[in-house]
Amino acid sequence: MTHSGNSFKRSREVSFGKLHSFHGGLQLPGHREITANTPIGNAGIPPLLTIPLQQHIGDPAKCLVKAGDNVYKGQELTKAPGPFSVPVHASSSGTVIAVEERLVPHPSGVKENCVVIETDGHDSGPDEQQNALDYLQLEPARLCELIQQAGIVGMGGAGFPTRIKLCNRKQNIELLLINAAECEPYISCDNRLLQERAAEVVEGIRIMRHGVQPDACIIAIEDNMHAAEQALRTALESASESGITITRIPEIYPSGGERQLIKILTGREVPSEGFPADIGIVCQNVGTAAAVYNAIARQQPLISRIVTVTGEGIARPQNLECRLGTPVSHLVAAAGGYTKDVERLLIGGPMMGYAVQSDNIPVIKTTNCVLAVTREEMPAPLEALPCIRCGKCTDVCPADLLPQQLYWYARSNNYDAAQDYNLFDCIECGCCAYVCPSHIPLVQYYRHAKTEIWTQESQKQAADIARRRHESRLARLERIKQERAERMAKKKRVLAGDDGSKDAKQSAIQAALDRVKHKKQQASNTPKNIDNLTAAQQKKIDEADTRRRQKQSGNNN
Amino acid sequence: MEFKTYSSPHLPVTGTVSVMMLRVLLALIPGSLCAFWIFGWGALFNILIAAVTALLAEAIVLKLRGRPALAGLLDGSALVTAVLLALALPPLTPWWIPVIGSLFAIVIAKQLYGGLGYNPFNPAMAGYVVLLISFPLELTLWSAPGAHMGFTDTLSLVITGNLPAGQSLDSITMATPMDSIKTRLGLNETLSEIHNGSLFGSFAGAGWEWINLWFLLGGLWLMQMKVIQWQIPAGMLGGLAVIALVFYVANPDTFTTPLFQLFSGAAMLGAFFIATDPVSASTTPRGRIYYGIGIGLLTYIIRTWGGYPDGIAFAVLLMNLAAPTIDYYTRPRVFGQGGGSTP
Numbered sequence: 001m002t003h004s005g006n007s008f009k010r011s012r013e014v015s016f017g018k019l020h021s022f023h024g025g026l027q028l029p030g031h032r033e034i035t036a037n038t039p040i041g042n043a044g045i046p047p048l049l050t051i052p053l054q055q056h057i058g059d060p061a062k063c064l065v066k067a068g069d070n071v072y073k074g075q076e077l078t079k080a081p082g083p084f085s086v087p088v089h090a091s092s093s094g095t096v097i098a099v100e101e102r103l104v105p106h107p108s109g110v111k112e113n114c115v116v117i118e119t120d121g122h123d124s125g126p127d128e129q130q131n132a133l134d135y136l137q138l139e140p141a142r143l144c145e146l147i148q149q150a151g152i153v154g155m156g157g158a159g160f161p162t163r164i165k166l167c168n169r170k171q172n173i174e175l176l177l178i179n180a181a182e183c184e185p186y187i188s189c190d191n192r193l194l195q196e197r198a199a200e201v202v203e204g205i206r207i208m209r210h211g212v213q214p215d216a217c218i219i220a221i222e223d224n225m226h227a228a229e230q231a232l233r234t235a236l237e238s239a240s241e242s243g244i245t246i247t248r249i250p251e252i253y254p255s256g257g258e259r260q261l262i263k264i265l266t267g268r269e270v271p272s273e274g275f276p277a278d279i280g281i282v283c284q285n286v287g288t289a290a291a292v293y294n295a296i297a298r299q300q301p302l303i304s305r306i307v308t309v310t311g312e313g314i315a316r317p318q319n320l321e322c323r324l325g326t327p328v329s330h331l332v333a334a335a336g337g338y339t340k341d342v343e344r345l346l347i348g349g350p351m352m353g354y355a356v357q358s359d360n361i362p363v364i365k366t367t368n369c370v371l372a373v374t375r376e377e378m379p380a381p382l383e384a385l386p387c388i389r390c391g392k393c394t395d396v397c398p399a400d401l402l403p404q405q406l407y408w409y410a411r412s413n414n415y416d417a418a419q420d421y422n423l424f425d426c427i428e429c430g431c432c433a434y435v436c437p438s439h440i441p442l443v444q445y446y447r448h449a450k451t452e453i454w455t456q457e458s459q460k461q462a463a464d465i466a467r468r469r470h471e472s473r474l475a476r477l478e479r480i481k482q483e484r485a486e487r488m489a490k491k492k493r494v495l496a497g498d499d500g501s502k503d504a505k506q507s508a509i510q511a512a513l514d515r516v517k518h519k520k521q522q523a524s525n526t527p528k529n530i531d532n533l534t535a536a537q538q539k540k541i542d543e544a545d546t547r548r549r550q551k552q553s554g555n556n557n
Numbered sequence: 558m559e560f561k562t563y564s565s566p567h568l569p570v571t572g573t574v575s576v577m578m579l580r581v582l583l584a585l586i587p588g589s590l591c592a593f594w595i596f597g598w599g600a601l602f603n604i605l606i607a608a609v610t611a612l613l614a615e616a617i618v619l620k621l622r623g624r625p626a627l628a629g630l631l632d633g634s635a636l637v638t639a640v641l642l643a644l645a646l647p648p649l650t651p652w653w654i655p656v657i658g659s660l661f662a663i664v665i666a667k668q669l670y671g672g673l674g675y676n677p678f679n680p681a682m683a684g685y686v687v688l689l690i691s692f693p694l695e696l697t698l699w700s701a702p703g704a705h706m707g708f709t710d711t712l713s714l715v716i717t718g719n720l721p722a723g724q725s726l727d728s729i730t731m732a733t734p735m736d737s738i739k740t741r742l743g744l745n746e747t748l749s750e751i752h753n754g755s756l757f758g759s760f761a762g763a764g765w766e767w768i769n770l771w772f773l774l775g776g777l778w779l780m781q782m783k784v785i786q787w788q789i790p791a792g793m794l795g796g797l798a799v800i801a802l803v804f805y806v807a808n809p810d811t812f813t814t815p816l817f818q819l820f821s822g823a824a825m826l827g828a829f830f831i832a833t834d835p836v837s838a839s840t841t842p843r844g845r846i847y848y849g850i851g852i853g854l855l856t857y858i859i860r861t862w863g864g865y866p867d868g869i870a871f872a873v874l875l876m877n878l879a880a881p882t883i884d885y886y887t888r889p890r891v892f893g894q895g896g897g898s899t900p
Contacts, residue, residue, distance in 0.1 A: 023892070028568065185568065259893065272893035338558075345560040346567060355562035378567050385574055385632065386674030390835040391786065392572075394842065399892040404840055405884070422891045430566030437572040438674075444564035
């Protein structure tokens with residue numbers, strides 16, 4: 001058996017040897033040097049933890065605690081009703097003081113249900129310590145269940161339940177792709193994680209590989225993350241792991257986007273309305289791998305994550321490990337507080353992150369970066385000029401869209417045309433707005449248009465229900481009217497006698513009467529009161545039927 | 558603490574329309590200087606008169622429309638329009654020709670349609686075509702390459718129409734090479750006979766070849782600076798060269814060489830600076846190629862069989878008409894929507 005590091009290749013991997021490229025993209029200034037070279041700090045235990053009940057994409061989970069309950073570290077606060085949901089856990093011990101709506105990280109500054117825990121500082125876990133599991137002894141299905149119970153979602157930003165990606169699929173998976181491409185400027189939490197805990201990440205990848213059972217497993221890393229790459233290689237070597245290879249990819253934003261990364265590594269495109277699993281690929285972030293390691297090897301649910309706290313608005317930019325639910329204000333204080341010129345606070349990176357009004361919001365599972373910037377660093381946007389159709393946006397769009405057309409249609413509220421131009425394939429990466437010489441906030445227009453279309457569609461569904469109700473009412477009224485007309489006709493016929501007048505009106509009435517008669521005849525032909533018959537009765541009926549049929553066939557002849 | 562909120566992306570943008578237009582103007586300098594060298598002061602007067610008129614007109618119309626006039630002037634688009642129009646005009650044309658052309662370009666072709674970004678036709682070419690159709694005589698007043706008059710003589714001719722003593726219009730003007738060739742081919746001369754005159758320079762029309770060369774260099778710089786993309790110039794020059802080659806090979810006595818076509822008239826100015834006007838051109842990557850090819854083919858057809866000496870302006874306007882349709886049928890295949898290299 002060969003154990004020569006990465007030179008060993010499995011036969012199926014050959015097809016993933018060559019790098020491909022996606023259309024467009026940008027080379028952006030990195031701004032990562034400081035945080036990528038500073039060790040991960042610890043934000044400690046804040047006095048209050050605000051834990052939103054829903055931190056994932058999918059079905060909401062059911063709350064299990066109420067105000068006054070004592071909780072231990074790692075205790076389940078919610079229960080997932082099905083596979084498309086994950087629970088959240090108490091990230092330290094203390095007392096639940098409220099389950100109520102609080103500000104959560106969201107572009108619109110909305111409030112959502114949160115469990116608010118006053119921490120006791122003991123950080124005590126469950127009474128009975130659980131032993132580490134040997135994942136190789138676990139059935140893949142059981143492994144996936146454990147991953148779900150640990151509350152793990154995609155840590156790269158999307159928050160998709162990891163169990164669904166790992167297990168809920170029909171076909172064989174060719175490639176497990178580990179995303180270490182941190183393409184957005186400023187963010188370095190994955191980079192730092194790899195530098196300091198590569199062994200844990202590698203172990204997490206091996207656990208996921210056991211769950212997925214792919215033909216090949218590749219870690220994709222940007223070609224400027226030398227220290228992280230070296231740490232990974234060392235970890236792979238000391239684990240004698242030859243089934244996982246490392247591939248360097250060029251630093252082009254948004255190469256860390258799942259679909260873009262898959263295109264680079266395999267040349268395949270994930271179908272517009274499909275998932276990577278549809279083309280035999282599962283893509284996971286390195287942060288998720290570390291969380292999986294914690295969940296299986298340490299029996300610890302997802303209660304903390306690494307957040308890059310950076311920008312010129314932060315006194316000591318660095319990566320901080322913090323409990324989920326930690327207020328952003330606490331996190332910033334742990335990084336030395338704000339500088340005096342801070343103006344804007346972003347959750348996420350500078351391209352796809354969103355600006356928030358207040359720092360009184362918690363860190364959640366998908367918070368990879370807290371970016372506080374000054375006016376000099378990111379000046380207020382310039383006033384937008386008319387689009388001159390220069391097409392720079394088209395040239396950089398990684399989804400191959402025509403942003404200038406989408407803008408035109410979104411601006412004129414022509415949503416049908418916007419959809420026709422594939423508005424919903426827009427990933428809101430911001431490349432188009434970044435290069436626009438007219439400084440048009442393009443992404444804002446697309447988001448607005450998408451929201452409008454969703455609203456219209458839900459309104460349309462409501463209208464459809466109302467319309468169906470209206471139509472059935474009309475039909476009922478029509479039926480009643482007809483029945484009344486029939487009754488009238490019958491009465492008239494009785495009054496007038498069946499004299500067979502020859503004028504047209506009369507014959508029309510006659511025709512109508514005939515129709516009615518025919519209908520009634522048909523109705524009367526259907527047998528009645530034939531339930532619960534005795535054998536003798538049934539026999540009589542059968543005889544009668546036979547006679548009638550004979551008579552009819554005789555008449556027909 | 559309250560923070561300011563804006564929509565993503567948050568990284569500061571890199572380019573502005575003003576910088577793009579400024580680069581276009583910079584790239585026009587070598588060719589313009591060459592035109593000045595070949596045709597004398599009249600070339601510069603045209604640029605000056607057109608520019609002043611265009612800026613005034615732009616400012617007044619923006620004011621009337623209740624738009625910020627200064628911001629409109631600073632985007633530089635009016636200046637670019639004026640310079641492009643002026644470069645298409647003959648150097649000894651009277652002052653009111655660039656004035657009328659600029660006015661039409663800015664007021665009618667650009668601002669009445671909604672200003673920058675909304676004009677369906679290239680304003681400079683619309684202005685030029687109006688002049689060409691309305692004042693054909695004034696648009697033939699090209700001076701003989703290299704034989705130019707002094708500053709004051711040119712100024713007085715342009716402003717007052719008075720010629721220096723002892724000169725006639727016929728003695729100081731000269732038909733352009735393409736115009737002469739068309740006339741003399743019409744008189745059943747062959748190209749080899751025409752070649753013996755002073756019409757031809759080193760590889761194309763005398764004088765014009767150098768102007769075209771400098772515009773080519775300016776255009777390549779624009780491409781390098783990513784102000785324009787390669788598709789439209791490549792499509793147009795390629796289309797022009799291919800159709801010229803076909804006819805040249807078929808009958809070299811009546812059809813000029815592809816090289817002559819590429820370096821005569823406004824070919825290079827058209828390919829890199831006029832056809833690439835983003836507002837009125839096709840904007841899809843594939844569409845730009847077809848749009849360029851269309852201009853190249855139409856230019857050749859109008860040059861060769863049409864009633865006008867050069868065909869760029871008409872070709873550009875005709876393809877402006879076709880641009881929305883081209884865009885509609887050349888939409889790129891969206892990521893993940895079939896046709897990919899999925900095995």
